[in-house]
Amino acid sequence: MILADEDLALLLLIRHxxxxLLELFDQGRxxxxxxxCLGQEHVPVALRTLLGERDHVFSNHRGHGHYLxxxxxxxxxxxxxxxREGAVCRGVGGSQHILRGRYLSTGVQGQSLPVAVGVALRLRRREPGAVAAVHVGDGTWGEGSVYEALNMASLWRAPVVVLVENNGIAQSTPTSAQLAGTIADRAHAFGVSHHRxxxxxxxxxxxxxxxxxxxxxxxxxPLVVEFTTHRLGPHSKGDDTRPAEDVALAGSHDWLPRVADALGARFLAEDERQRARVEAITRDVLARPLSTWEVA
Structure with missing residues (x-):
């Protein structure tokens, strides 16, 4: 396995x-x-070199890996x-709603796609070669805004890349129970290319x-890229209602044991480095005062 040092470091940083975060919740902090995004870390890491500073990234509720x-x-x-002090958005956005430069995340399913189409049109006219990349899940395909956005993106040839992290379950509902047909067919209905x-x-x-x-x-x-992923952790904090066999199946697809076996001592050293880094950051942030802001 060939894995650059920065990619290994980022995979393990996101995992730790x-x-x-789940440990801090358990502690009441x-x-x-x-x-x-436990189990899905490889997606933002792979995209790290494919998305540049001129590109706009629209993230979703499961977006910590995208931000990092x-x-x-x-x-x-x-x-x-x-x-706490030093927060990206002064603590107003929290886990799901973050704005920084050309990066925006939201917990509202499907909200970002129409916005991304508008941004992409501006990029096409003012900054040719830049794209608007939108992260969505399989459950987001139940939102009408997705189809309105795909229709406009296809008609106007907007440089939009829809990144679908399909983990097979929308909160607690299996995708097979809430999504008729396929994501590929839905993209093709609007003349949009699809790649799984x-x-x-x-x-x-x-x-x-x-x-x-x-x-x-x-x-x-535009383009729709569908990633087959497996959610290792709960939907949110501790609300994992999946049967034990489904959780075990997701765990069997985890990239981490495979990378550990392939890289050996190199993996162990980087894993310890990132674990220690996250622990040190946590101690530092916990010691900071609460963030403050002024209402304009």
Missing amino acids: FERN LNGTTHT ARFDDPEGLLAEIMG TDLVDVEELRAELEPLFCAVRAGGA
Whole structure:
């Protein structure tokens, strides 16, 4: 397995960051809610080199990995989630609603797609070659705004890439029980290209997706990329209602044991480094005063 040092570090940073959040909730140190991306870390890591500074990224409720892949700022993100000084949005956005430069996350399903189409149209006219990338889940395909956005994106050839992290379950409802047909057929109905991938290896995934991203950048119209993923953790905090066999099946697809076996001592050293980094960041953020802001 070929895995760059920065990719291994980022995979493990996200894994330890998310585990740490669940531990903080168990300790009663966090309020509100949070949705971890445990088991899906390879997606934002693979996209790290495919999305540049000029691109807009629209994230969703399960977006910590997306943010960390773009900014490598676990300190600011944890402070935001905990409402402490140094927070990305002064603690107003929390876990789900973050705005930083050309990055925006929201917990409202389907909300970002119409906005992304508008942004993409501006990019096409003012900044050719840049794209608007939108992260959604399989459950988001139950929202009408998705189809309105795909219709406009296809008609107007907007450089939008819809990144579908399909983990087979929408909160507690299996996808098979709430989604008729396929995501591919839904994209094709609007004349939008669709690509599905089961890859987990970061380098292989990048190599597969790079020409597709290049085609969108060249003005080839929108694209839907569907990632087959497996959610290891609960939907939100501790509300995992899946049968034990489903949880075990998801665990059998985890990338981490495979990477650990392939990289051996190199993995162990980086795993310890990122675990210690997250622990140190947590101690620092916990010691900070609560964030403050003024109402304009």
